[in-house]
Amino acid sequence: MANPPSFPPVPAAPSAETLSIKVDGRSIAVPKMMPDWQGRLQPTTMLQACQAAGVEVPHYCYHSKLPVAGNCRMCLVEFGTPMMGPDRKPVVEADGTPKIARSVLPYEPGTPRGAIACATPISPGMEIYPSSPATKQMREAVLESLLINHPLDCPICDQAGECKLQEYSVEHGQSSSQFVEPKVHKPKAVDLGPRIMLDDERCILCTRCIRFTKDLVGDDKLGIVNRGSYNTIAAFPGTRFDNNYTLNTVDLCPVGALTSKDFRFQMRVWFLKETSSVCTSCATGCNITLWSREGRIHRYTPRDNDAVNASWMCDQGRLNYRWIGREDRLREVVSQRPGGRTWNGALKAVATSLAAAKPGSVALVASARQTTEELFLLSQLAARLNAVTDSVPRQGEADGLLVNADRNPNMTGARITGIAGETPGARLKEIASGIANGTIRTLIVFGEDVTRVGIGAELLGKLETLVVSDILPNATTKMAHVLLPGCAHAEKRGTFINAKGRVQRFLKAVEPPGNARPEAEFLEELLALHAGAEAGHIRAFSMESLFNRMARELPGLSGIEWAKLGDGGAPAAV
Amino acid sequence: MIVERKELSLAERLYLPAVVNGFSVTWRHFKRTVFEGRNAAKETSDGYYPEVPWKVERGYRGAPYLVRDQEGSTKCVSCQLCEFVCPPKAIRITPPGPDGPPADRDNAEKMPKEFEINMLRCIFCGLCQEVCPEEAIFLQKDYSLTGLSRAEMIYNKEKLLSLGGTHAGTQKWRHKLDEARAQEAFPIENRPAAH
Numbered sequence: 016m017a018n019p020p021s022f023p024p025v026p027a028a029p030s031a032e033t034l035s036i037k038v039d040g041r042s043i044a045v046p047k048m049m050p051d052w053q054g055r056l057q058p059t060t061m062l063q064a065c066q067a068a069g070v071e072v073p074h075y076c077y078h079s080k081l082p083v084a085g086n087c088r089m090c091l092v093e094f095g096t097p098m099m100g101p102d103r104k105p106v107v108e109a110d111g112t113p114k115i116a117r118s119v120l121p122y123e124p125g126t127p128r129g130a131i132a133c134a135t136p137i138s139p140g141m142e143i144y145p146s147s148p149a150t151k152q153m154r155e156a157v158l159e160s161l162l163i164n165h166p167l168d169c170p171i172c173d174q175a176g177e178c179k180l181q182e183y184s185v186e187h188g189q190s191s192s193q194f195v196e197p198k199v200h201k202p203k204a205v206d207l208g209p210r211i212m213l214d215d216e217r218c219i220l221c222t223r224c225i226r227f228t229k230d231l232v233g234d235d236k237l238g239i240v241n242r243g244s245y246n247t248i249a250a251f252p253g254t255r256f257d258n259n260y261t262l263n264t265v266d267l268c269p270v271g272a273l274t275s276k277d278f279r280f281q282m283r284v285w286f287l288k289e290t291s292s293v294c295t296s297c298a299t300g301c302n303i304t305l306w307s308r309e310g311r312i313h314r315y316t317p318r319d320n321d322a323v324n325a326s327w328m329c330d331q332g333r334l335n336y337r338w339i340g341r342e343d344r345l346r347e348v349v350s351q352r353p354g355g356r357t358w359n360g361a362l363k364a365v366a367t368s369l370a371a372a373k374p375g376s377v378a379l380v381a382s383a384r385q386t387t388e389e390l391f392l393l394s395q396l397a398a399r400l401n402a403v404t405d406s407v408p409r410q411g412e413a414d415g416l417l418v419n420a421d422r423n424p425n426m427t428g429a430r431i432t433g434i435a436g437e438t439p440g441a442r443l444k445e446i447a448s449g450i451a452n453g454t455i456r457t458l459i460v461f462g463e464d465v466t467r468v469g470i471g472a473e474l475l476g477k478l479e480t481l482v483v484s485d486i487l488p489n490a491t492t493k494m495a496h497v498l499l500p501g502c503a504h505a506e507k508r509g510t511f512i513n514a515k516g517r518v519q520r521f522l523k524a525v526e527p528p529g530n531a532r533p534e535a536e537f538l539e540e541l542l543a544l545h546a547g548a549e550a551g552h553i554r555a556f557s558m559e560s561l562f563n564r565m566a567r568e569l570p571g572l573s574g575i576e577w578a579k580l581g582d583g584g585a586p587a588a589v
Numbered sequence: 590m591i592v593e594r595k596e597l598s599l600a601e602r603l604y605l606p607a608v609v610n611g612f613s614v615t616w617r618h619f620k621r622t623v624f625e626g627r628n629a630a631k632e633t634s635d636g637y638y639p640e641v642p643w644k645v646e647r648g649y650r651g652a653p654y655l656v657r658d659q660e661g662s663t664k665c666v667s668c669q670l671c672e673f674v675c676p677p678k679a680i681r682i683t684p685p686g687p688d689g690p691p692a693d694r695d696n697a698e699k700m701p702k703e704f705e706i707n708m709l710r711c712i713f714c715g716l717c718q719e720v721c722p723e724e725a726i727f728l729q730k731d732y733s734l735t736g737l738s739r740a741e742m743i744y745n746k747e748k749l750l751s752l753g754g755t756h757a758g759t760q761k762w763r764h765k766l767d768e769a770r771a772q773e774a775f776p777i778e779n780r781p782a783a784h
Contacts, residue, residue: 168765169668170666170722171697171699197771199772200768203696203698204698278687279686282684283684
């Protein structure tokens, strides 16, 4: 197991020293050394040089975050190096430029000979020809070879639409095959593990999945069995491919050999809308892409961010999305106070009862699953009411890779807004005893079921006012005097601050169900109503201005702006 | 661009000459039918629609229906290309998902759970037929689609299959399965001819 000490490894900065080479006749200076899959500096390869020159070199087995295998041959390119005379001095042309010796087959000097760009380091004065006729011919031949036994069952293949074999065949392949023999047939729909389905016929044997699970996860489960054209990916006999990172192999698989059982036959990828988001299952805050169609979320996939999760995420986080579309989501405002079951009426009723509450008689429990902006607004409300606040900790086990022990996505946010203290959950007992002895008469709960953390139903029954906002029904929402339906992260915008203190924003992918509204929106209204504003005269909500105001007021967030967060987030000094 | 509006003459403004002109055409036809015994139905040999249905020519683009193969299996594999290409978004396919019903044919594991075409939206362009990699949907000869409600005009999978009939073609999934089975036999003989 070649597990690097920190996961994911942080790529080193490319070396300052550069080499001058030519890509398709264009001169370019590229760093002499560039980070490899473990982030360590290694001599720059032709593929990296071409990428630096903005020229795409097709490849299957190469992945910037995996060890180089060099087995698919797709990245073959023709190249040349400065010619050396018998005196070991560069031969120059009549105009003084160095003469280039194109690589040719040693036994057939008229035929150009390529090299795999992913594993060939560049040398000074090298010329790479990714668009030359010889390179094109090599690509055509490699694709023809890969397609010899490929079943071409694109209509029933889940990968269709994001399949590199499809893409490269269209771009670099030829339309017909010279192969007339029957195709070799291999097992289809093989149950490789609890979340993975394997189709051996589609596999092009790039070994990305094998390298990922062996070298990155450290669970050496996969290998190639059988010989020649019967080569087959398989789990070791008697074992199943089952660790918390198996679904990354589905993303890695350039073809449709490894498919996710969860996403199997769900939806064709070309219908799905991609939204940049952040995983909510633990404090790591893996960057994800959320794939949705017509208000329904179909899958999560990891999004590249070297500062957080590289290109990976855990299976548990990836499959934790079905609750967003649950049928029993809270949709309507429920209010037992005068003003009716409308947002305006309910918020006014809450503002009135909060204004009437004695300072110190209010407590607030907010969730560390809420956005920093919501926690910030709640902390402002709590400060006005002089309320006791706390959050609910969720602890699990860290796995040394991506899963953090803190299962709340935003405990850092709860801490810096002052909602939670140094030990989250420590003040819950104080709140419970306060309700029991009657000093706390009003409780505001956001996104938590407090009956599970020591504030039981009989205590909630003693309250004068119980204001609850949540996404799914639970024992606390049933007891609420005013219930305000909120939004899942996929239905609103906001930021989480992960365990390392990185502020990361997520965007809205789908519409909230029924009358549910983003919490930050109605909290700002509630604050305005509480301050005595008229219902019709409240400023329109703006996420940007709320975030920027928060960043100015909270220590550690200074200098961060919503517009500058981008897709990768920004480190905060917390 | 500004179009100059022509000033109407007095006769045109009165409308009466136009009305008289129109009546004269009506009168001419009335006279022919009543006094001369000439009418359009008599002038054509077969009669007129709707008593005599219109003869549908080859290549006519009527309503799109799903077809079965010669063994009675659903040909559609739920690839959703027709749903994607459909300009008026008349087609809606529900894929089977991981736990959906298994396909009624061997080797191609996928079959639509539901397949709906909204015939009120369909513009009979034929792109679904053109894009289908399975030869599973064809524009057929039905041109007179009627219903008493909008819901009735959304044809589901069952209805589309029963209206579509059979289209015998190369059964590629069947062929692949035969080929795979032949390779499992030993010694390898009688291999199916290559395609």
